[in-house]
Amino acid sequence: MRSSPEWTLASQRSELAFPDGKPAYNQAQAVAEASRCLYCHNPPCVQACPTHIDIPSFIRKIATGNVKGSARTIFDANILGYSCARACPVEELCVGDCVYNDAGIPPIQIGRLQRYSTEIAVREGWSYFTAGAPTGKSVGLVGAGPASLACAHELRRLGHACTLYEKSQVPGGLDVTGIAPYKLRGEEALQEIHWVCRIGGIDVQSGVEVGKDIAWEELERRHDAVFVGMGLGPDRRLPGADLDGVDGAVAWIEKMKLGTVSLEGVRSAVVLGGGNTAMDCLRELAGLGVPEVTMVYRGTPEGMSGYKHEWEAAKKLGVRGIFGATPAGFVGEGQVSAVRIKGAEGEQEVPAQLVLLAIGQARLGEQLRPLGIHADASGRLIADAQGALSRPRWYAGGDCTNGGKEVVNAVAEGKAAALSIHRAMGV
Amino acid sequence: MPNLFSNCGGITSPNPFWLASAPPANSGLQVMRAFEAGWGGAVWKTLGTPIQNVSSRFGALRGPGAGGEPVGFNNIELITDRSLDINFREIYEVKKRFPKHAVVASLMVETKEEWKEIIARSIDAGADGLELNFGCPHGMCERGMGSAVGQEPRINERITSWAKEYSTIPVLVKLTPNVSNIIPHGLAAKAGGADGVSLINTIKSVIGLDIDRFVMEPRVAGLSTNGGYCGAAVKPIAMFMVGELARSREFGLPISGIGGIGNWRDAVEFLLMGASNVQVCTAVMLHGYRIVEDMIEGLTDYMSSHGFETVDQMVGKAIPSFSEWGELDLNYETVAKIDPDLCIKCNRCVVACHDGAHQCIHINPDGGVPTIDLSECVGCNLCQIVCPVPGCITMTEVDNGFEPATWNLHVTEGAPLRPKKGVH
Known part of the structure; x- marks a missing residue:
């Protein structure tokens, strides 16, 4: 059986420009937050987690200084517990369901605590799991x-x-190529994947x-x-979207995470769509210094599938939203210069030297x-x-x-x- | 991989974590669930003539924080209120399903005949050992049992000897902390032939008052009574008493440590202090049997990282450090040091030092990190205790050029002492 190779990413990557959005807790911070946890029994936070991590137990173990056991509890339920600690929309899942919310007390920062334990475990290379006796299957x-x-x-x-x-040449899928870099960078996701593969016998034919x-x-x-x-x-396209400067959102994010994207001459960027891929693009474009970033979405702010906390974060970066409008065409000779949109007040042109289509992906x-x-x-x-x-x-x-x-x-x-x-x- | 196997006075269990004799070990179904969760043993809720309990039995001393986690706990519940037939049948069922786990029958009766009978029935049911409850400080002591026995070494010794006479399984004596010196009570158990002792039982307490009704808590109609105090707050008292017995040359029996144990770290401390295993009640009452997972993991990890292969290797490891004041080195000197990068400028150390110690930490007029006058700092630790940032204040050793000198050496041989600090 082949041993897993050392996968690497390019050293120059646009995603490296982003600082850590929610920096790691140090020990004192983690213990202070963990000690606040009520150690509930069968609580809503666990129900809200698709992998049903025993959240109260892993948090209590941080409070008692049993970090190794804490990470074991997490990984036993979710082997990508480190990536998830950083990439999960915890506001919509565990943290959003913390019982403290009902008491009007700030909820436990479950994601950051999960990051604390799992980051140490991956860094230290603690191993918890061994391969079962070969079944011949x-x-x-x-x-x-x-x-x-x-x-x-x-x-x-x-x-x-x-x-x-x-x-691809590197495993991990969207965990490596798609997570917003202020949440998790490619090499951090890859580090966990290397750690996961240490169980042995996970033969990746890249x-x-x-x-x-x-x-x-x-x-x-x-x-x-x-x-x-x-x-x-691939990202869904629109008619006329073959001008330079019009790209699929997922494809553009992948380029930004695995290599470099040029934003030279991009004063205005438009993102079409109101889902979470659109939200990521908005925050990433603004974060990379595009002065004017605009979202165009066909529905209402309440109807967006993008999470509210993501949209709020995007707005804080100066992103503008145009609602109730659909794209009607792209303007430009060879290179896009504007998007024509159709709304309640008729058609208008929104200047854009970069347009990202975040309107879904093909299904295979x-x-x-x-x-x-x-x-x-x-x-x-x-x-x-x-x-x-x-x-x-x-x-x-x-x-x-x-x-x-x-x-x-x-x-x-x-x-x-x-x-x-x-x-x-x-x- | 360390081996957590535990042996306390001949009673063995897969790990050193036992449920103490209390509500969590009240019934067979509970004990079986506890064993499934990972507990290595259980001391059954005390058996005797079934009693009638009051409603309103518990009270708590709460710490700060949302909800105020109980740090101290008080109860006026008595021994089992279930029939002996049911209790013994359940002990039998538990032992049948968990033959390697320890099930210890806690007993409390009055006459020699009653002791003989209840011991025989405990052995018939399959108990691995007996624990004589000479500790309960409320209710039962008024009837001449519990701590009424534990406070009288002669009675303790006599009843222990009865138990040993009738028992073919190990006998532990559970001691009360409601005594001024634990040693004679441990020695009385030893003289009676006990195989070991367990301590501490609860401490006489009044947990609080309803200040509008002028009635103590827990309130039973218009009255209350003293209860037994336990939980995290009693741990220092329990550690002292366990340590006192563990370091006594005359005593030398195995000890089952009890008192405020809630996590693996507490357990490690008790083992290092001379307990062969530990018993837990309050933390389970507050959080459930599930806490044992962290205790097992944490102890295992601790043993691995400290090179212990068996629990026995740890037992009493800290006892040589338990000395007398007169043997402490008066020339050993430490001073406080503040890490400026970690300091959050709360000035808690300043106010504590000024009002509660030796006025050597001063406020920084520029609003920065407080300054320490090292020539006045006595190294008392108070600033480190009040500092909210772990690792920010460290107590660092000072080489003052003086040879070590204890008070005893100073008095007997005139060993030179360093000049006093903070005397102004």
Whole structure:
């Protein structure tokens, strides 16, 4: 079995310009915050976490000085507990549901406490998990993003062999290429992935695209089960969006995180869309120094799928929002100079030397139709609650089944599928 | 990987964490849930002639913070109120399901005949050991039991010897802290033949008052009575008494440590202080059996990092440091040092030193870090205690050129002492 290589990122990356949005707690800060936790029983914060981390226990362990045990509690439930500590929208999940909110007392900073324990654990290289006795069964996993990594780690604990087919050179998927850099930088995500792979036997075949370099059917021949964690496809485009300076949001974020993006001559940037990818773009453009950043969204501020706290943070950076407007075309000769939008008051042009399309991504489920695997009309794979697809021995999780959610959802789904695969193996 | 196996006076358990005889060990279902959660043993809620309890039994001394976490706890509950038949049947069921865990029957009866019978029944039920409750300081002592026995070494010794006469399993004697000197009471248990002692039981206490009704708490109609005090606040008293017995040359029996233990660190302290294992009640009453996970992990990690392979290797490790005042080095000198990078300029050290110590920390007129007059600093630790930032104030050793000299050496041999500081 191949040992996992040392994956690295380019040393020059635009994302490095961003400071840490929520700096790490030092020990005194962590203990002070942890000591405030009520150590509730069966509390809403745990229910709100898709991976159901035993939050009160890990926090109490910080308070008693048992940091190693604290990180064990976290990783046992969520093997990407470090990334999630930093990338999760905790305001909408655990922290938002902390019982202190109901008492009018500031909620426990669960994300920052989770970061405290897991960051030390990853840095110190503490290991908690060992591979199970070999079962002789093997699982092929499509993609090496959070869903596949979580699935593979759980499968390794159970003794199954794992091969991950990843089209990129570096594993991690959006955990490495998509998280807003003021939350988590690529090399930090990668450090955790190296740590996760220390369980051994997580064979990542990078630069291999399933469906192109290897046939889908071939996976079934090679492995006893297949897990599809391929994520979403390219950003959706709009007619006329082929001018220079018009880019897909996810593609642009990836360039900013893995390499450098040039913002020379960009005085105004427009982001089309009101979801969380749009929110990230707005904060990133403003953070990289674009003087005028505008969001154009077809609905109302209340109807945005982007989180309220993200929009508030963007506004603090001077970002402007135009609501109730849809794009009607792009203006420019070769290079975009403005976006034409149509709203209640008719059409107007918003100057922009950079336009990012954050209006969703393609879904790739259609590719699996020849195998009799069902996807909905949008191309989202249809899996049951345990991740099973409509063909025996095929499973899926993460964005390709949930349509695009958080890292923590992908981890929960990958782990659930692993347990389901294990049961089906009957070993 | 360290081995947490524990042996206290011949009673063994997979780890040194036992539930103390109290509400968390009241019934078989509870004890089984506790064992599933990781507890290594349980001392059953005291068995005797079942009693009738009052309503309104507990009270708490709260610390600061939201909700005010109880730091001290007080109870006026008595021994078991369930029939002995049910209790013994449940002990039997627990032992059948958890043969390697320790189940200790805590007992409290009056006459020799009653002791004989209840000991026989405990052994029949499968108990691994007995704990004689000579400690309860409320209610039962009024009936001539509990601390009424524990405060009289002759009665303690006599009843312990009865128990030893009738018992084929180890006998621990649970001691009351409501005595001025614990040593004679430990020695009485030893003279009676005990295999070990457990301490401390609760301390006589009045937890608080309802100041509008002029009635003590916990209020039972218009009256109350003294209770037994326990919880984190009693730990220093328990540690002292455990240490006193552990360092006594005459005593030498195993000790089961009890009193304010709530996490792994507390447990480590008791073990280092000479306890062979620890018993926990209040922290479980406040947070549930689940706290044991952190205790097991924390102890394991501590043992690994300090090179201990077995619990026994830790027991009493700190006892050689428990000395007399007259043996302390009067020429050992420390002074306070403030880390300017960590100081948050709250000036708590200034006010504490000025009003409560030796007036050697001064406010910085520029609003910066307080200054310390090292020639006046006696090294009392007060500033470090009040400082809210861990690691900001450190007590650093000073080489004053004097040879170590104790008061005893000074009196007997005239050993030279360094000049006094802070005497102005």
